[in-house]
Amino acid sequence: MEQLTEKDSLVEYGFKRALITVSCILCALLEIVDTTIVNVALNDMRGSLGATLTDVAWVITAYAIANVIVIPMTSWLSQQFGRRNYFAASIIIFTVSSFLCGNATNIWELVVFRFIQGMGGGALLVTAQTILTESYPPEKRSMAQAIYGMGVIVGPTLGPPLGGWIVDNYSWPYIFYINVPLGIIATVLTLSLVKSPKYGSKQSPKEVDWWGMVFLILFIGSLQYVLEHGQQDDWFENKVILTLSIVSFLGLFFFIWRELTYDKPIVNLRVLQDKNLQVGTIMSFILGFGLFGSTFIIPIYTQSILGWSATDAGMLLIPSSVMTGIMMPFIGKMIQAGIPQKYMVATGLTIFFGYSLFMYSIITNDTGTEHMFWPLIIRGVGLGLLFVPVMTLSLSTLKGKAIGEGAAFTGMSRQLGGSFGIALITTFISRYTQHHRVDLISHLDPSRTEVQTRITAMQANFISKGFTPNEALAKAHQILEGTVTKQATILSYMDVFLYLGILFLICVPFVLLIKQGKGKVDVSNMH
Structure with missing residues (x-):
């Protein structure tokens, strides 16, 4: 009964719920738009940073790999640091790294900052969905998913035209700079409005499922690289693709084994x-x-x-x-x-x-x-x-x-x-x-x-x-x-x-x- 009362206490009403909804949709949009907005700017990046087409493809790959590594760990990270703190920290990481992406002076700086941006962004999507779901009473949660869905569906298609317009009228760094004011607004709203549920005691560093984390990174990171670069590198004819495919399979096998046998799994x-x-x-x-x-x-x-x-x-x-x-x-x-x-x-x-x-x-x-x-x-x-x-x-x-x-x-x-x-x-x-x-x-x-x-x-x-x-x-x-x-x-x-x-x-x-x-x-x- 205590757990039910605690869960129900997360439900919000009126203007406060509307502001939480705006904050969650804003964060989901920021994350998803950034997965596609760079696609139309790759040529300009390549020219101004003196990069090859293969190098500049890493701007997309680095973000995607970081994204899919963080997503499965978001629930565990929320429990460790408190949902509000973790959500706000993710927005700050995303916003700061967006600014650094715009200021990158060479392609590999940009790739590193995009990876960090992806680490922050991966958390935004799932945590925003969880906060929205729990802010609405049970009978209205389908409406919460509908509102969230608008951000997720509109985001991928909003990216290319927005990116194209910014590149045509300004320059490619501005596709990252536009995240900064929106990120600041989202951070303020999150710290002011979002509640953290109490999930019990945190894990000590010794209890943390470090091996689970390693296996997850090997599985997801390798798989994402294989999917992004497989076709251009001729799939399994390429030694790197073949090696990473084997690493991904072994990572998945040991990840499942670890998570099902460890007392406090990360996923x-x-x-x-x-x-x-x-x-x-x-x-x-x-x-x-x-x-x-x-x-x-x-x-x-x-x-x-x-x-x-x-x-x-x-x-x-x-x-x-x-x-x-x-x-x-x-x-x-x-x-x-x-x-x-x-x-x-x-x-x-x-x-x-x-x-x-x-x-x-x-x-x-x-x-x-x-x-x-x-x-x-x-x-x-x-x-x-x-x-x-x-x-x-x-x-x-x-x-x-x-x-x-x-x-x-x-x-x-x-x-x-x-x-x-x-x-x-x-x-x-x-x-x-x-x-x-x-x-x-x-x-x-x-x-x-x-x-x-x-x-x-x-x-x-x-x-x-x-x-x-x-x-x-x-x-x-x-x-x-x-x-x-x-x-x-x-x-x-x-x-x-x-x-x-x-x-x-x-x-x-x-x-x-x-x-x-x-x-x-x-x-x-x-x-």
Whole structure:
């Protein structure tokens, strides 16, 4: 009974709860926007810092690795230092390192500061979700997840256009400087408003699960590096990738063994005995795969095939995010009304399949904004129906410190899903472009009249511009080669959308098999 009273004392009402909500959303947005905002600034960074493309890729990799290492440990760190202190310290680390990123004088300084920024940022996402969940009474927690979901869904798509606008109008350091005033506001709000639950005595340094921490870092850090660099380094043909894959597997094996046998583990794996959390963790992985995968592929397609600017490519995704944002409160109300989350998730997966099929059917080398508007609106609806029900379902039967532990698992799963999605999509596009290119070339038989006619017409065009017949023929072959490669790339993008949709459709029957209690989800009396 004492534990229940303590948990209920974290619930806030009125203006104070509104301010806590603003603070949590601000922190979630800061963290997620920063995962994608640098993508459009990499070329400028490379030029001003004198770095290679491989070097500058570490600006993204360092942040992602730090992020996924910290996320599973957030619940334990909150218990050690107090949630309010840990949350505030994470915001301060994120804010200070953002300022240092903007002041970096060489690429490796920037990479180090990005890693530190990722350490602070990883905590923001999960802790913000836990604080929000516990600040709302049980019957309104689906609405809390809906509000949080707006930040998580809008963040990845807000990054590229915001980054593009800042780079076009100012310079790349300002993509980090904008975090500083927002971080200061979030720190003040956190220290003023957030309460820390009492979880009992802290662990002494001797009791700390240091080996668990080491195994977790080896597992997650190595896995994230393999996913980020696998395709460009030719996967398992590369000794570093092969070695780190083995290290990651061994790290996972020993991490699971350690956490299940140690008295005070750094990550409580036993919380995964909760059936709803098991389903939620798997669905979070698939959600991350779809969210980050589709956020990654659309800007690449529009920039590399259609020749759009970074800002225009980023702006294309905004209506989709706005649609998701509009839906969130309605979805929260639907859950409160007792509509089973599994039906909403199944509908979301089916709608996302429809979006993927729509994109598959309209992709060409001259597809316009007007063609992609409605598919992206459908994407927004699908993501809205997925995110809130998955998050609410995941945490619905947890209470006390298990809420934070559960949020850490779903957060890590979503981030890893995104990393897997981007790695697989990059590899798929690279491999299938070659496959389609070979197929297309096999149809370009030089003996065919239409092929000869086209080459002759292009050659004549170049001769009329002053080229010699041999130069003109070489130019004609070069243009034909470029056309084939572009068409092969478009076909590989179409395949990605088709298979992404099929993946979501396959999940529907499994979601419908979930056993869920009737009526409203009430986390106050379930365990």
